[in-house]
Amino acid sequence: MAHEGLDERSSALFDDELLPSEWWREGVDWQQLRRGWECYALIGAVLRGEEISLPNDRFIEGVLQRLAEEQPERGQALLPTTGGERAPLAQNDPEWGMGVAAAVVAVVGAVLIAGGTAAPSMRMAALGGVSAPELLQTARGKVGIPLARGEGRIALERQVPSAVRRYRGEEGGEIGGGEQERVRAVGYWPMRRY
Amino acid sequence: MSYKQEARATKQRERDALLVQRAQAGDREAFGLLVAKYRRRVERLIGRLVHDPHEVEDLAQEAFVKAFRAIDSFRGESAFYTWLYRIALNTAKNHLLTSRRPVEMVRAQGENEEGDGFDLFESQGSEETPERLLLTEEIAATVQAALEELPEELRTAVQLRELEGLSYEEIARAMGCPIGTVRSRIFRAREAIAKRLRPLLDTPENRRW
Numbered sequence: 263m264a265h266e267g268l269d270e271r272s273s274a275l276f277d278d279e280l281l282p283s284e285w286w287r288e289g290v291d292w293q294q295l296r297r298g299w300e301c302y303a304l305i306g307a308v309l310r311g312e313e314i315s316l317p318n319d320r321f322i323e324g325v326l327q328r329l330a331e332e333q334p335e336r337g338q339a340l341l342p343t344t345g346g347e348r349a350p351l352a353q354n355d356p357e358w359g360m361g362v363a364a365a366v367v368a369v370v371g372a373v374l375i376a377g378g379t380a381a382p383s384m385r386m387a388a389l390g391g392v393s394a395p396e397l398l399q400t401a402r403g404k405v406g407i408p409l410a411r412g413e414g415r416i417a418l419e420r421q422v423p424s425a426v427r428r429y430r431g432e433e434g435g436e437i438g439g440g441e442q443e444r445v446r447a448v449g450y451w452p453m454r455r456y
Numbered sequence: 457m458s459y460k461q462e463a464r465a466t467k468q469r470e471r472d473a474l475l476v477q478r479a480q481a482g483d484r485e486a487f488g489l490l491v492a493k494y495r496r497r498v499e500r501l502i503g504r505l506v507h508d509p510h511e512v513e514d515l516a517q518e519a520f521v522k523a524f525r526a527i528d529s530f531r532g533e534s535a536f537y538t539w540l541y542r543i544a545l546n547t548a549k550n551h552l553l554t555s556r557r558p559v560e561m562v563r564a565q566g567e568n569e570e571g572d573g574f575d576l577f578e579s580q581g582s583e584e585t586p587e588r589l590l591l592t593e594e595i596a597a598t599v600q601a602a603l604e605e606l607p608e609e610l611r612t613a614v615q616l617r618e619l620e621g622l623s624y625e626e627i628a629r630a631m632g633c634p635i636g637t638v639r640s641r642i643f644r645a646r647e648a649i650a651k652r653l654r655p656l657l658d659t660p661e662n663r664r665w
Contacts, residue, residue: 274643277642306618308599308600309619
């Protein structure tokens with residue numbers, strides 16, 4: 263079915279004589295608008311004596327359908343917050359944020375301690391008197407990622423990409439009653455909750 | 457590019473900006489308006505390289521889908537259509553390469569990235585069905601008849617817009633009336649013509665509508 267007529271502003275928008283921001287409103291009948299524009303384009307083509315390309319609702323619907331099938335989540339995640347709920351993101355979880363922060367502090371602190379034997383008082387001062395094992399324990403609790411030792415690396419449960427890799431070394435600073443350990447940050451990226 | 461053309465291109469860039477921004481935010485309907493706006497030009501461009509109308513339509517759709525996928529990479533440094541033009545051109549060329557057909561890089565005289573200067577679908581005449589030819593002739597006759605019946609001020613306004621490509625401001629100066637009046641006249645002229653066209657576009661033979 264053809265469009266039932268647009269308003270003056272939609273016609274001006276078609277001619278680029280109105281900013282979309284001036285025109286935008288809620289409750290737009292997109293299909294009607296597209297059909298109206300197609301009809302206007304057809305009229306213009308006839309008046310200019312151009313080859314006539316018939317309105318093709320099927321074309322646009324086909325494109326939109328393919329986009330909807332391909333990226334159903336894209337629109338939900340990025341659309342403005344009004345008029346719908348955002349897809350839940352792990353980063354929006356305050357517990358997640360605290361956990362990551364604790365993990366970063368733990369790793370940085372442990373690296374400082376393991377980095378050498380010089381100025382131990384400064385290293386401990388930077389950690390606020392908290393030992394690396396304690397910080398790591400905090401990280402385990404906050405992030406919910408059990409950090410188990412074994413074969414020189416840490417096993418990360420729940421298929422989380424490498425957030426922290428920790429392995430036992432033959433050399434390094436003394437931590438936690440003489441146990442020689444080295445902790446290395448490998449970088450991290452946003453983790454999902456499963 | 458003349459000053460006038462440059463100013464028009466800048467204006468076009470600004471006008472598309474919000475639709476593009478909304479598309480970048482995932483608003484597919486806003487992107488749908490860009491599709492409605494540029495479909496003919498994309499089809500015309502692809503139609504220069506690919507001569508099967510069905511393939512042209514498929515490739516044009518493909519080009520728009522690719523454009524939406526890559527819309528985040530569009531930074532607004534050029535007009536949206538210039539960016540879309542390259543995607544459409546590459547889509548058509550890749551299609552010809554994969555289908556092992558020679559790429560006819562015909563650059564028609566006057567052709568540019570805005571797609572102007574094409575003699576559209578020149579090779580597609582043979583694909584036209586008699587019904588389609590009849591319909592297009594009817595549409596052309598109906599538009600011309602409706603135009604003739606319009607009050608002179610409406611007819612002049614829409615002709616200055618569509619034939620001369622004048623902006624509303626230029627039309628207002630030429631006709632000695634406010635821009636708002638120009639806007640109203642062009643809208644009323646279009647709607648009067650569209651009203652005459654609707655019965656033709658609603659026919660069952662017109663499967664596209």
